[in-house]
Every structure is written in C-alpha cells, then in structure tokens.
Amino acid sequence: MDEDEEIVMIDSMAKAAARATHDIQRRNSAPYDGVMGKLPEWMPGNFHREFREIRNRLLCKHTHSDLLDYIIEMREKFGCRFLFTPAEFIDYDPSAPHDDIYKPATIDLALGKNFDDLPLDNLVPIRTPFNIMRDVTILARYKKAEELAKKVKQESEHRLLEEGMEPAKAAKKAELQGQCAGLTLLTDPGHAEAATMSKNFTDGRKKGSIGPVRRFIRKTLKGKPKATNEALWDAIKAKPPKGWTPMENARHGRYIEGPASDDEVKWTTFCNYAAKERGLLKSSNSEGVKAV
Numbered sequence: 001m002d003e004d005e006e007i008v009m010i011d012s013m014a015k016a017a018a019r020a021t022h023d024i025q026r027r028n029s030a031p032y033d034g035v036m037g038k039l040p041e042w043m044p045g046n047f048h049r050e051f052r053e054i055r056n057r058l059l060c061k062h063t064h065s066d067l068l069d070y071i072i073e074m075r076e077k078f079g080c081r082f083l084f085t086p087a088e089f090i091d092y093d094p095s096a097p098h099d100d101i102y103k104p105a106t107i108d109l110a111l112g113k114n115f116d117d118l119p120l121d122n123l124v125p126i127r128t129p130f131n132i133m134r135d136v137t138i139l140a141r142y143k144k145a146e147e148l149a150k151k152v153k154q155e156s157e158h159r160l161l162e163e164g165m166e167p168a169k170a171a172k173k174a175e176l177q178g179q180c181a182g183l184t185l186l187t188d189p190g191h192a193e194a195a196t197m198s199k200n201f202t203d204g205r206k207k208g209s210i211g212p213v214r215r216f217i218r219k220t221l222k223g224k225p226k227a228t229n230e231a232l233w234d235a236i237k238a239k240p241p242k243g244w245t246p247m248e249n250a251r252h253g254r255y256i257e258g259p260a261s262d263d264e265v266k267w268t269t270f271c272n273y274a275a276k277e278r279g280l281l282k283s284s285n286s287e288g289v290k291a292v
Contacts, residue, residue, distance in 0.1 A: 024056075027055065027056070027059070032146065033068065033143075034067075034068060034071050034139055034140070034142070034143035035055055035058075035059075035064055035067045035068060035071070035139065036055075036064065039051050039142055039146070040146055040149065040179075040182075042149070042179040042182070042183075043142070043145070043182070043183070043186075047142065047186070050138065051138075051139070051142055054135045054138055054139060055139065057135070058132060058135055058136075058139075062132070067136070067139070069127065070127070070128040070129075070132070070136045071136055071139055071140045071143060073126065073127055073128050074128060074133070074136050074137050074140045075140050075143075075144065077126070141185075141186060142186070144185060145182035145183070145185045145186050146182065148178075148181050148182050148185055149178035149179055149181055149182035150178060151178075152174075152177055152178040152181040152182075153174045153175050153177065153178030154174075154178075156173070156174035156177045156178065157170050157171055157174035157175075160173060160174060163210065163211055163214065163269075163273075164265075164268075164269035164272045164273060165269070211265075212241035212242075212243075212244055212258075213236070213241065213244060213256055213265045213270065213273065214273040214276075214277070215241070216235075216236055216240075216241050217232055217236075217270075217273050217274050217277050218277045218280075220232055220235050220236075221274070221277050221278060221281055222281065225278075225281060229270070229271050229274050232270075232274055233246070233254065233270070236256070240256070243258060243259035244256050244257065244258055244259070244263075244265075245257045253266075253267055254266075254267035254270070255267060256270065
C-alpha cells in the first residue's frame with residue numbers, strides 16, 4: 001500500500017467513525033419512543049446497556065419505522081405474556097423466508113412444538129421477522145414499563161392530592177410508586193400479565209378509595225355529625241386505625257404517623273378531611289330529604 005492509498009484509507013475510516021458517532025448521538029438525543037432516545041433514568045444500568053445494544057443491532061438491518069411497527073404488533077398480538085417467554089424454545093427455521101410467515105397465535109401453543117403440528121385456526125400472519133422477535137419483545141417490554149410508570153404516577157398523584165397530601169410530597173411519592181410499578185413489570189412475569197389486563201399497580205388501593213384516617217373520620221361523623229375537629233382528634237387518639245399513631249408536641253404540633261416512613265397526616269390535612277366529610281354528609285342528607 002503506497003502513501004496515497006494509506007491516506008485515503010485513513011480518511012475513509014475517520015469519516016466512518018464520524019458517521020457512527022453522529023448516528024449514536026442522534027439516536028440518544030431523540031425523545032424516547034421505544035427505539036430512539038434513552039430509557040428513563042430510574043431503570044437500572046444493565047437495562048440501558050441491553051436496550052442500546054439491541055437498538056443499534058436492529059437498526060443496522062431494519063428501519064426505525066419498521067421497528068416501531070414490530071413493537072406494536074408484538075404488544076397487540078401477544079401482550080406482556082410473550083415478553084417473558086424465551087423465543088429460543090420455539091421451533092423455527094431461521095433460513096426460511098420471513099414475508100408473511102405464519103406463526104402461533106399464542107406462544108403457549110408453540111412451546112416445544114413444531115408449527116406443522118398446530119391446527120391452522122391457531123395460526124395468524126405475523127409481520128415481525130421471527131429471527132428478531134426476541135429482541136423486539138425486549139424493546140416492547142421497556143416501552144410498556146415506561147408507559148405504566150407514567151400512568152401510575154399520574155393516577156397516584158391525583159389520589160394523594162385529593163387526600164390532602166402536600167403537592168411536593170404527593171409528586172415525589174407518586175413518582176416512586178410509578179417507578180416501582182415499571183420495575184415490577186420488568187422483573188415479575190405475573191405482574192406483567194396483570195398489567196396487560198389493565199389492573200391497578202399503585203399501592204394496592206382501588207381508585208376512588210380513601211385512607212385509614214379519613215375513613216375513621218367518615219365513620220365517626222356518621223355516628224356523631226356535630227363532632228368538632230377537637231372531638232374527632234380525641235376519638236382517633238383513643239382508638240387509632242391499625243398502624244397509625246396520633247402525635248402531639250411543641251415542635252411539630254399535631255400529626256398522625258403511619259406504618260410507612262413517608263405516611264403522615266398533618267393536623268391541617270386532618271381538618272381538611274373532616275371538612276370534606278362534613279360536606280359529603282350534608283349533601284347526602286339533603287338528597288335524602290328531597291327523595292322523601
């Protein structure tokens with residue numbers, strides 16, 4: 001190789017490296033959509049590495065838009081159950097043409113079986129190439145976890161604010177609950193299937209329900225509608241809900257400690273609960289009188 005050829009080769013290598021660096025920067029700087037962008041920071045580092053490796057590998061042979069379509073297809077046809085089924089257990093021929101190839105409608109039917117043994121009515125056309133199906137479902141899993149975390153955070157924050165929690169504290173607690181839901185989906189197959197069925201992933205409390213302290217206030221006011229805030233406080237001090245402890249001191253005033261370190265109902269929140277319950281009780285009584 002003469003000097004001119006060496007210069008050309010070095011220049012070509014430098015340009016290729018620059019293009020690769022540009023592609024990586026472009027992929028990472030884009031908003032996260034399941035393929036482009038970065039995983040949320042709350043996901044562990046090993047998930048980030050796996051995501052980047054799979055994404056970069058697939059983009060060498062497939063377009064961005066095609067990969068998005070494959071992710072949607074895997075989620076629509078198999079849901080989260082497929083995300084935890086090892087694709088390598090499924091009998092297939094990687095050398096076969098992938099256009100409109102027929103594959104099992106449910107992965108459960110395919111485990112350890114040959115496609116030729118499956119009834120035709122259990123087969124559906126799948127556009128996703130079978131040799132990349134495992135990688136695509138991993139990308140779909142990350143996207144589902146990200147969406148679930150956002151959904152749980154929004155619902156939890158709304159509920160916590162309704163219960164009277166301070167906005168900053170409610171936002172922080174809801175964010176943690178969302179992250180826990182996302183991580184649970186990524187690591188627990190049972191929870192992943194529940195997420196597919198749109199079950200609640202907050203903290204086990206049904207939407208619209210209330211906490212133990214407010215439930216105590218509601219029950220007490222039903223029996224004693226004219227009870228003052230002081231009377232309600234005395235009542236909860238005498239018989240608090242399980243795991244809750246009414247406290248009172250010069251520095252922090254009155255508050256109720258819950259079973260978890262971040263569970264706390266301040267006196268102002270306690271009074272707000274009482275005011276809301278009185279309003280609900282009054283409204284309920286008014287409707288009852290009209291009905292009569």
